[in-house]
Amino acid sequence: MRYGDGSMPSYIIWPLSWQEIEMSHELVKVLIDDDLEEIENPVWHLVDPTNAGGPATLCSGEFFGYGESQVEYELKVVARGGITCGWCMRDLKTLKSIRL
Numbered sequence: 530m531r532y533g534d535g536s537m538p539s540y541i542i543w544p545l546s547w548q549e550i551e552m553s554h555e556l557v558k559v560l561i562d563d564d565l566e567e568i569e570n571p572v573w574h575l576v577d578p579t580n581a582g583g584p585a586t587l588c589s590g591e592f593f594g595y596g597e598s599q600v601e602y603e604l605k606v607v608a609r610g611g612i613t614c615g616w617c618m619r620d621l622k623t624l625k626s627i628r629l
Contacts, residue, residue: 553606554578557586557593561601572613573605575621588616 555576561567574586584594593600605611612618 553608554611556605556607556611557584558603558605559586559591559593559600560603561599563591563598563600565599572615573611574614575612575617576604586614586617587620588614 555578556573557576558571558573559568560571574588577585577587577590580590583592585592591600592598593602612621
């Protein structure tokens with residue numbers, strides 16, 4: 530799905546079971562950034578699930594959607610894997626290495 534008009538659908542039907550939805554994560558591929566420059570070789574970023582300010586990437590905190598910016602992007606929900614951004618993977622591994 531591709532968005533960029535400042536709106537989000539009120540609902541999205543994902544091809545996942547209920548068990549997969551509980552363990553799923555949302556990914557975003559930024560196609561055109563805030564400066565209206567097309568991204569060469571865009572990658573899939575993890576959408577930061579802890580950002581209360583709105584939808585943003587984990588690695589850079591770049592906001593997208595809900596009229597937050599001029600960013601054009603694609604969204605997808607996956608049960609496992611799919612992150613191709615090296616910076617998101619680095620941040621995720623750092624968080625997972627923390628022992629509580």
